[in-house]
Amino acid sequence: MNQVIEIMKNHRSIRNYSDQEVEQKKVEAILSAAQLASTSNFIQAYSVVQVTDQEKRKQLAHFSGDQTYVEQAPVFLVFCADLFRLQLVVKKEKIEPNFSTLESLLLTTIDTALFAQNVMLAAESFGLGGVYIGAIRNQPQEVSAILELPELVVPLFGMCLGYPKEPVPEQKERLPLSVILHQNSYNKNQLDVIKQYDQKIEAYYVKRTDGKRNDNWSKMMARLFSKPLRNYLRRFIQGKGFNME
Numbered sequence: 001m002n003q004v005i006e007i008m009k010n011h012r013s014i015r016n017y018s019d020q021e022v023e024q025k026k027v028e029a030i031l032s033a034a035q036l037a038s039t040s041n042f043i044q045a046y047s048v049v050q051v052t053d054q055e056k057r058k059q060l061a062h063f064s065g066d067q068t069y070v071e072q073a074p075v076f077l078v079f080c081a082d083l084f085r086l087q088l089v090v091k092k093e094k095i096e097p098n099f100s101t102l103e104s105l106l107l108t109t110i111d112t113a114l115f116a117q118n119v120m121l122a123a124e125s126f127g128l129g130g131v132y133i134g135a136i137r138n139q140p141q142e143v144s145a146i147l148e149l150p151e152l153v154v155p156l157f158g159m160c161l162g163y164p165k166e167p168v169p170e171q172k173e174r175l176p177l178s179v180i181l182h183q184n185s186y187n188k189n190q191l192d193v194i195k196q197y198d199q200k201i202e203a204y205y206v207k208r209t210d211g212k213r214n215d216n217w218s219k220m221m222a223r224l225f226s227k228p229l230r231n232y233l234r235r236f237i238q239g240k241g242f243n244m245e
């Protein structure tokens, strides 16, 4: 293999950090490398807010389901879909930008995700570990107010980073590639492979919780999708100026 693949294959979310500080220079080296991620039409439609203010951290942790690592991680970043900058630029060119369709939201969301995963990987290449925080979408209005996000800027997820505290958690095995990779046409027959995968995930949780958690991937997905998820987001995002026609 090679070093990049090795780092990727070693990924696990890190939620506990050692006391070692993360140098700001390193953070900026990571972010500027990550900016080289591909970007739809060169739009670079994302922003990241680094939150160092402890009071703001505390509030963000609270509004993210009281996840303590949001407050405690050495570094906390909020990744935002951002068309505000493009609005400035296009207007400067004496054109009224048209962000009316769902495609505008997809473009900026995809761009942000590609940038963010580059950040995670670059951080891991420095021996850092981290975890995404989708829970900042629990109360997006409050998060937006804390960070003073203007129109056309939507907080998508946060990311905690820091040097991992030992012992690091075990890795969570992913689905077999055979259900992810389809050759030439989509293969709908996946349940046999998933049943075997469920057994592995069940064993993972039994081991991780000393037998207390009896769970598997199918059960987790069924719980997750048994009700609508964050059904207030459409209104919030529309309020930010995305019409999603």
Ligand SMILES: Cc1cc2nc3c(=O)[nH]c(=O)nc-3n(C[C@H](O)[C@H](O)[C@H](O)COP(=O)(O)O)c2cc1C
Pocket (backbone or CB within 6 Å): 011, 012, 013, 014, 015, 067, 131, 132, 133, 134, 135, 136, 157, 171, 172
């Ligand atoms: C967009 C996104 C949002 C996430 N939000 C949270 C979160 O709010 N809290 C958390 O503890 N983990 C969060 N995670 C981490 C996932 O739970 C984790 O990546 C997944 O369970 C796989 O585990 P692994 O990263 O250790 O391999 C998030 C991951 C992603 C990609």
